[in-house]
Amino acid sequence: MNERRKLVLIGNGMAGVRAVEHVRKLAPDAYDITIFGAEPHPNYNRIMLSSVLAGGADMKDIVLNDWDWYRENGIRLHAGHTVVKIDTRGRKVVSDRGVEAEYDALVIATGSDPFMLPLPGADKQGVIAFRDIKDCETMLEASKTYKKAAVIGGGLLGLEAARGLLHLGMDVSVIHIHHYLMERQLDETAAKMLQRELEAQGMTFLLRKQTEAIVGKKRVKGLRFADGSEIEADLVVMAVGIRPNVGLAKAAGIEVNRGIVVDDFMETSVPGVYAVGECAEHRGIAYGLVAPLYEQGAVLAKRLAGVATDGYKGSVTSTKLKVSGVDVFSGGQYDEPPGTRSLRYQDEVDGVYKKIVLAGDKLVGAVLFGDTSDGAKLFSLIRSGESVAGKEKELLLGLSFDKAGGTSPAARLAAMADDEIVCGCNGVSKSAIAEAIRSKGCATVGDIKACTKASGSCGGCKPLVEGLLGLYAGDAAAAPVKEGICGCTPLGRDEIVAEIGRMGLKTVKETMHVLGWRQEEGCSKCRPALNYYLGMLWPEEYVDEKESRFANERYHANIQKDGTYSVVPRIYGGVTSPSELKKIAEVAEKYDVPMVKITGGQRIDLLGVKKEDLPAMWAELDMPSGYAYGKALRTVKTCVGSTFCRFGTQDSIAMGIRLEKTFERLNTPAKVKLAVSGCPRNCAEATIKDFGVVAIDGGWELHVGGNGGVHVRATDLLCTVKTEDEVVEWAGSFLQYYRENANWNERTSVWVERVGLDAVKKALERKEDRLALVERIETTLRRTTDPWKDIIGSEELRKNFEPLSEPQTV
Ligand SMILES: Cc1cc2nc3c(=O)[nH]c(=O)nc-3n(C[C@H](O)[C@H](O)[C@H](O)COP(=O)(O)OP(=O)(O)OC[C@H]3O[C@@H](n4cnc5c(N)ncnc54)[C@H](O)[C@@H]3O)c2cc1C
Numbered sequence: 125m126n127e128r129r130k131l132v133l134i135g136n137g138m139a140g141v142r143a144v145e146h147v148r149k150l151a152p153d154a155y156d157i158t159i160f161g162a163e164p165h166p167n168y169n170r171i172m173l174s175s176v177l178a179g180g181a182d183m184k185d186i187v188l189n190d191w192d193w194y195r196e197n198g199i200r201l202h203a204g205h206t207v208v209k210i211d212t213r214g215r216k217v218v219s220d221r222g223v224e225a226e227y228d229a230l231v232i233a234t235g236s237d238p239f240m241l242p243l244p245g246a247d248k249q250g251v252i253a254f255r256d257i258k259d260c261e262t263m264l265e266a267s268k269t270y271k272k273a274a275v276i277g278g279g280l281l282g283l284e285a286a287r288g289l290l291h292l293g294m295d296v297s298v299i300h301i302h303h304y305l306m307e308r309q310l311d312e313t314a315a316k317m318l319q320r321e322l323e324a325q326g327m328t329f330l331l332r333k334q335t336e337a338i339v340g341k342k343r344v345k346g347l348r349f350a351d352g353s354e355i356e357a358d359l360v361v362m363a364v365g366i367r368p369n370v371g372l373a374k375a376a377g378i379e380v381n382r383g384i385v386v387d388d389f390m391e392t393s394v395p396g397v398y399a400v401g402e403c404a405e406h407r408g409i410a411y412g413l414v415a416p417l418y419e420q421g422a423v424l425a426k427r428l429a430g431v432a433t434d435g436y437k438g439s440v441t442s443t444k445l446k447v448s449g450v451d452v453f454s455g456g457q458y459d460e461p462p463g464t465r466s467l468r469y470q471d472e473v474d475g476v477y478k479k480i481v482l483a484g485d486k487l488v489g490a491v492l493f494g495d496t497s498d499g500a501k502l503f504s505l506i507r508s509g510e511s512v513a514g515k516e517k518e519l520l521l522g523l524s525f526d527k528a529g530g531t532s533p534a535a536r537l538a539a540m541a542d543d544e545i546v547c548g549c550n551g552v553s554k555s556a557i558a559e560a561i562r563s564k565g566c567a568t569v570g571d572i573k574a575c576t577k578a579s580g581s582c583g584g585c586k587p588l589v590e591g592l593l594g595l596y597a598g599d600a601a602a603a604p605v606k607e608g609i610c611g612c613t614p615l616g617r618d619e620i621v622a623e624i625g626r627m628g629l630k631t632v633k634e635t636m637h638v639l640g641w642r643q644e645e646g647c648s649k650c651r652p653a654l655n656y657y658l659g660m661l662w663p664e665e666y667v668d669e670k671e672s673r674f675a676n677e678r679y680h681a682n683i684q685k686d687g688t689y690s691v692v693p694r695i696y697g698g699v700t701s702p703s704e705l706k707k708i709a710e711v712a713e714k715y716d717v718p719m720v721k722i723t724g725g726q727r728i729d730l731l732g733v734k735k736e737d738l739p740a741m742w743a744e745l746d747m748p749s750g751y752a753y754g755k756a757l758r759t760v761k762t763c764v765g766s767t768f769c770r771f772g773t774q775d776s777i778a779m780g781i782r783l784e785k786t787f788e789r790l791n792t793p794a795k796v797k798l799a800v801s802g803c804p805r806n807c808a809e810a811t812i813k814d815f816g817v818v819a820i821d822g823g824w825e826l827h828v829g830g831n832g833g834v835h836v837r838a839t840d841l842l843c844t845v846k847t848e849d850e851v852v853e854w855a856g857s858f859l860q861y862y863r864e865n866a867n868w869n870e871r872t873s874v875w876v877e878r879v880g881l882d883a884v885k886k887a888l889e890r891k892e893d894r895l896a897l898v899e900r901i902e903t904t905l906r907r908t909t910d911p912w913k914d915i916i917g918s919e920e921l922r923k924n925f926e927p928l929s930e931p932q933t934v
């Protein structure tokens with residue numbers, strides 16, 4: 125087995141940990157992961173700090189991945205450790221507490237530092253930023269003692285901080301350098317409407333104000349401005365922008381501009397060192413919102429997992445202010461640079477403002493105030509870049525307005541396009557949410573969050589998600605419950621096989637992770653099924669997972685009701701010889717085999733064998749395994765045929781032996797039995813076999829889908845052929861088609877009934893299709909070895925047969 129590579133992440137924040145989550149899903153066993161986080165907390169939702177301050181959430185609600193998550197995922201977390209050095213030559217990092225970690229791949233996700241204005245008095249007590257839990261706690265604490273707060277910066281962060289402080293009962297003044305608020309997201313009209321609304325909530329604004337000094341003794345007492353005026357303040361929050369945290373990278377010689385310079389695969393100038401999140405600069409842009417950072421993380425994870433990706437191409441961003449009672453949306457180009465046109469709608473009575481910005485026939489930006497319900501739709505159009513020619517006015521007035529004076533929210537949701545992004549932070553579309561509700565059994569917003577991540581970041585899309593729940597929950601109840609292959613997953617066999625192929629999943633564990641198994645370890649139904657599907661899809665590279673097989677297949681012998689085993693050597697076509705019989709008899713005597721029996725499939729069964737005697741008996745028999753225990757080709761039964769029988773028209777024995785030698789050891793979804801009869805009298809009972817061959821004058825009839833067990837089913841005639849070669853070709857293509865399309869544990873009799881004989885005939889009617897199937901079955905067969913011989917030849921494998929190593933699960 126390959127040794128795991130070492131992945132080190134610096135920064136236990138939103139972007140870095142999201143990327144690690146993806147890596148864990150895509151390649152669960154590829155990396156040994158170590159995370160350093162300067163903050164003494166598990167990964168939390170920084171965005172929600174605004175809500176904690178404003179009373180909309182509790183500090184304990186904002187944890188994204190708790191301590192257990194790291195443990196359960198085998199991730200070493202050094203919380204409260206700041207990495208102080210990256211040694212790119214020695215490929216290791218060192219923390220301020222002296223912990224070193226070597227890496228094969230390093231991800232820098234150090235986020236940003238809040239920009240602190242270098243003002244005289246900026247070091248006084250009560251002057252803080254708003255970036256982390258500590259800042260939030262400081263504000264919560266200060267509000268208990270102090271009354272007057274000043275927030276410097278009227279951007280998104282400043283206004284959300286101000287709203288929180290207002291909620292905590294403080295008098296809040298917002299000092300802004302520009303002549304209107306949020307000038308990086310809004311035009312002046314929207315900003316003025318916003319200001320009026322926030323003033324109505326109790327905020328005071330000082331615009332076009334340049335702070336000159338922070339006054340006070342030990343603790344801040346107030347602010348002095350460049351125009352000579354002053355205000356009182358015993359808490360000052362600076363929210364004047366952020367700076368990518370690049371010091372560590374720069375000191376390590378990694379190329380740094382405003383952020384750490386990365387290519388489309390998030391790789392820095394030093395190979396094997398990546399950067400993601402706010403600290404990274406991609407094509408000249410360092411982003412400060414989670415949506416683009418999560419997109420970056422998804423690309424980086426693919427890169428680290430070795431999954432093909434086109435790379436990150438940059439993002440168009442949109443923002444929503446998280447202040448209750450105020451709806452503000454801004455997406456794409458919010459101002460109107462030369463070459464663009466805009467359409468506006470302004471309703472001072474209801475306090476609604478809308479602007480869309482067009483470049484040619486494309487929508488490039490939108491600003492909404494008072495009614496942001498069309499934000500998601502407009503943003504989807506901005507991102508898609510499709511032509512909106514002729515629809516401009518409709519877009520401006522929006523779906524929220526119709527001739528009757530407004531459509532219902534449900535009708536609006538229903539009218540949303542399937543690919544429209546509902547959760548901007550996590551890039552989750554309407555159809556993905558619909559799928560979660562209808563097929564994955566999600567019945568609450570929490571379920572949808574767990575399943576798709578929608579609503580798990582800023583929470584702004586929660587009303588939409590709730591609306592979609594209302595819209596589809598009825599469907600989910602009415603729709604037939606979709607049956608997964610077991611209780612661990614809602615996915616059916618075809619979806620699983622398609623996903624394994626599409627995403628190149630290579631192990632049982634990886635498949636369960638990536639496809640979101642409800643139970644991490646799976647169960648006795650899905651584990652062997654996945655083991656089979658993976659082996660079928662990747663015959664040349666997949667290593668059979670013994671622990672995913674039932675006891676019979678792990679021990680290569682059938683366990684009997686008294687705990688003993690049976691030994692059935694392969695006897696091709698049911699034809700043996702005196703010397704072979706002697707050998708079997710000697711072994712049976714030597715090991716005190718209580719019963720020797722001829723089976724229904726013309727084999728000799730040595731029953732009542734002790735587990736510890738199995739390897740020695742196999743060695744002494746020196747015959748191949750008869751696979752009487754496996755989901756595999758079991759027997760090819762033959763009649764005497766033309767060699768001795770006077771009715772025989774063809775040599776059924778030779779035909780049967782050839783088929784058995786060609787397909788022995790073949791792994792199949794369920795057991796497979798063949799038979800060959802030398803004439804239509806059919807003494808080998810070929811018409812109750814999975815693949816039955818019946819000789820006729822000048823050729824052979826090929827029958828499929830028979831069963832002689834509990835549910836007896838006579839075969840269907842597949843076709844008639846002339847030569848033995850054709851028999852082998854049809855048998856191979858039929859068996860491979862069955863292998864590729866049946867459910868695990870589904871006998872051909874059930875499968876043929878389910879898919880219909882016509883579908884099978886159609887799939888095999890063209891010679892080139894048959895040959896392609898034959899080629900694939902041959903690839904699989906080439907890789908098989910005799911399991912008894914493998915065990916005899918391996919001391920390690922033989923240990924499993926020692927008396928104490930009883931199987932735990934059957
Ligand atoms: C109050 C607030 C509200 C926000 N609201 C929104 C919103 O509504 N929508 C939105 O899209 N975005 C919002 N953001 C921005 C969003 O939170 C950030 O874009 C996002 O958290 C950035 O993720 P990151 O992983 O790059 O950085 P961070 O989440 O900051 O993580 C970086 C981590 O690295 C650690 N670190 C730094 N240096 C080292 C070192 N040398 N060693 C070890 N650890 C180190 C830091 O302590 C930090 O924990 C908001 C931000 C704040 C502060």
Ligand SMILES: NC(=O)c1ccc[n+]([C@@H]2O[C@H](COP(=O)([O-])OP(=O)(O)OC[C@H]3O[C@@H](n4cnc5c(N)ncnc54)[C@H](O)[C@@H]3O)[C@@H](O)[C@H]2O)c1
Nearest residue numbers: 277278279280281282299300301363364365412443444446
């Ligand atoms: N709802 C959201 O999406 C949300 C909420 C909070 C934070 N954030 C993100 O967090 C980051 C930080 O937010 P931010 O608001 O600090 O950054 P910002 O750069 O968006 O806004 C800073 C504001 O401070 C003003 N300013 C600059 N210097 C000033 C001075 N000397 N005096 C007064 N005002 C001054 C600027 O004019 C600007 O409007 C951003 O990336 C932002 O996108 C997003």
Ligand code: SF4
Nearest residue numbers: 763769772802803807
């Ligand atoms: S099937 Fe025909 S050839 Fe075979 S043993 Fe019976 S009678 Fe003879």
Ligand code: FES
Nearest residue numbers: 547549581582583
């Ligand atoms: S839009 Fe932010 S969580 Fe969905």
